[in-house]
Amino acid sequence: MTSNSAKKSVIMVMLDTWMDKPFQHALKEETLPAFTYFMEHGNYYPNVVSPFPTMSVNVESTLLTGHYSDQHGVPALVWYNQKENRVINYGTHIMDLMKLGLSKSTYDALYRLNNEHLNTKVKTIHENLHEQGKESASINPLVHRGSVPHHLTIPGFIRFFVSMDKQIETYTSLTFAYGRLSKISPLQKYSHVWNKYGFNNNFSVQEFTHLVKNKEFPAFSFLYLPDHDKNVHKHGPMDIKGIKDMDRQLQTILDSFPTWEDALKNNIWILIGDNGQSDVKNNRQEALVDLRKLLQPLKITKLRKGVQKEDQIVIANNLRSSLIYSLNTNDVPLGDIVEKLKEDARVEIIAWKMNEWIHVASGDHNGSFQFKENGEMTDEYSQTWMIDGDHSILDLHIKDNTITFGEFPDALKRLHSTLHSHEGCFVVTSVKPGYEFTGEITPTHAGGASHGGFHKNDSLIPMLVTNTASTPDFFRIVDLKKWILNLTDGYHPNSKSKERSKEEEKDI
Numbered sequence: 001m002t003s004n005s006a007k008k009s010v011i012m013v014m015l016d017t018w019m020d021k022p023f024q025h026a027l028k029e030e031t032l033p034a035f036t037y038f039m040e041h042g043n044y045y046p047n048v049v050s051p052f053p054t055m056s057v058n059v060e061s062t063l064l065t066g067h068y069s070d071q072h073g074v075p076a077l078v079w080y081n082q083k084e085n086r087v088i089n090y091g092t093h094i095m096d097l098m099k100l101g102l103s104k105s106t107y108d109a110l111y112r113l114n115n116e117h118l119n120t121k122v123k124t125i126h127e128n129l130h131e132q133g134k135e136s137a138s139i140n141p142l143v144h145r146g147s148v149p150h151h152l153t154i155p156g157f158i159r160f161f162v163s164m165d166k167q168i169e170t171y172t173s174l175t176f177a178y179g180r181l182s183k184i185s186p187l188q189k190y191s192h193v194w195n196k197y198g199f200n201n202n203f204s205v206q207e208f209t210h211l212v213k214n215k216e217f218p219a220f221s222f223l224y225l226p227d228h229d230k231n232v233h234k235h236g237p238m239d240i241k242g243i244k245d246m247d248r249q250l251q252t253i254l255d256s257f258p259t260w261e262d263a264l265k266n267n268i269w270i271l272i273g274d275n276g277q278s279d280v281k282n283n284r285q286e287a288l289v290d291l292r293k294l295l296q297p298l299k300i301t302k303l304r305k306g307v308q309k310e311d312q313i314v315i316a317n318n319l320r321s322s323l324i325y326s327l328n329t330n331d332v333p334l335g336d337i338v339e340k341l342k343e344d345a346r347v348e349i350i351a352w353k354m355n356e357w358i359h360v361a362s363g364d365h366n367g368s369f370q371f372k373e374n375g376e377m378t379d380e381y382s383q384t385w386m387i388d389g390d391h392s393i394l395d396l397h398i399k400d401n402t403i404t405f406g407e408f409p410d411a412l413k414r415l416h417s418t419l420h421s422h423e424g425c426f427v428v429t430s431v432k433p434g435y436e437f438t439g440e441i442t443p444t445h446a447g448g449a450s451h452g453g454f455h456k457n458d459s460l461i462p463m464l465v466t467n468t469a470s471t472p473d474f475f476r477i478v479d480l481k482k483w484i485l486n487l488t489d490g491y492h493p494n495s496k497s498k499e500r501s502k503e504e505e506k507d508i
């Protein structure tokens with residue numbers, strides 16, 4: 001850490017689906033004053049690894065806890081909870097939520113995600129900072145657990161459909177905005193910002209600029225701008241309009257300071273994406289891999305009915321990846337599911353856990369590959385492995401017992417963590433770029449783009465950092481927490497930074 005980073009606030013702006021290639025193109029072709037200003041005054045790192053499946057809840061949980069899902073316990077946007085025998089869906093589509101039962105699903109997204117599913121044995125950045133007597137702000141991310149009790153006010157239009165209390169008590173950062181359910185600024189006249197109940201960029205920016213104007217900067221602020229995701233889903237990875245919109249929103253943020261120089265001088269800015277997206281082919285027949293057809297004749301749980309006695313498998317689709325559960329492995333061994341998936345060449349990766357080993361197969365590779373933790377091989381993130389079989393399936397490059405990754409960044413740890421993230425017997429699978437999984441009504445994006453997959457298109461995101469030359473140990477989202485906590489060292493004159501780092505190491 002450089003000494004001039006002390007006593008500065010860390011402001012992290014997560015720009016959903018910000019990707020390097022379209023951004024570089026837009027920088028050349030368009031006028032992007034805010035991005036250009038940040039680029040001129042910061043360090044740009046184009047390839048930061050996102051966790052798998054590449055979905056926002058998993059990304060945010062990994063970022064805030066500094067652990068993959070094997071520790072933080074939020075596997076994906078959609079997953080099957082074996083204990084409760086039901087599918088958890090934090091919100092792919094309102095139709096899915098209707099089928100799952102709105103009140104349970106709403107409660108999953110608004111309460112259980114943060115207070116029950118996100119492992120309470122791991123601490124979030126907000127919780128660690130609070131212990132050090134420092135405060136933080138969370139504006140609009142889905143994952144926001146902190147140490148300060150806070151009420152979410154459930155708007156009447158939600159309570160009209162579902163039976164919920166008007167207020168839910170939750171724990172968050174001291175400063176907390178979450179769409180229409182919790183806001184900081186008293187502004188209400190700008191009704192357009194309430195589109196989508198406040199889960200949009202304009203609302204995030206409005207709430208953040210309120211903090212700026214009131215000079216209420218905590219040690220760490222996490223501001224989430226969600227909008228670009230849907231632009232890219234619809235128009236494909238090279239959508240430029242959304243990048244121009246984000247630039248305008250960043251200008252509004254910078255303009256809320258007395259000068260742009262002031263904005264940079266007193267703060268460390270981290271602009272970061274959350275996940276990338278891969279293109280999805282135009283032709284729906286070709287682009288969409290229908291798991292219901294591929295897995296015939298197995299009896300699949302219908303979302304509306306929930307798990308029935310005669311059901312054999314549960315499918316939890318996460319766009320370009322899917323978790324497929326066997327409800328009884330005596331009846332349907334995981335090998336049966338694997339063999340069916342292997343029949344489709346669009347299926348890029350199939351992985352499952354058996355006898356301590358992670359097994360990997362593919363629809364367009366013969367042969368198989370196995371690996372487990374601890375062994376002779378060390379990967380580029382200093383993780384050690386024992387491996388066996390055809391490692392070309394995961395595009396591993398091996399030289400002198402050292403593994404580097406190709407198409408699938410941090411491939412071993414990311415598969416290993418997903419397969420150890422929750423109870424149940426399941427296969428995780430992902431499709432090649434150009435394709436997307438489909439099943440019982442889930443959003444599909446033929447002719448556009450999608451994410452959730454294991455491929456580097458979905459998995460690599462850029463990061464732009466001002467006011468410090470320090471970097472995380474590795475360029476992965478999972479490595480950012482430790483670095484961010486270091487950056488906030490010295491922010492508070494009474495901080496006990498040294499004791500904190502020791503405690504952090506043993507926080508799980």
Ligand SMILES: [Zn+2]
Pocket residue numbers: 229230233451
């Ligand atoms: Zn998306």
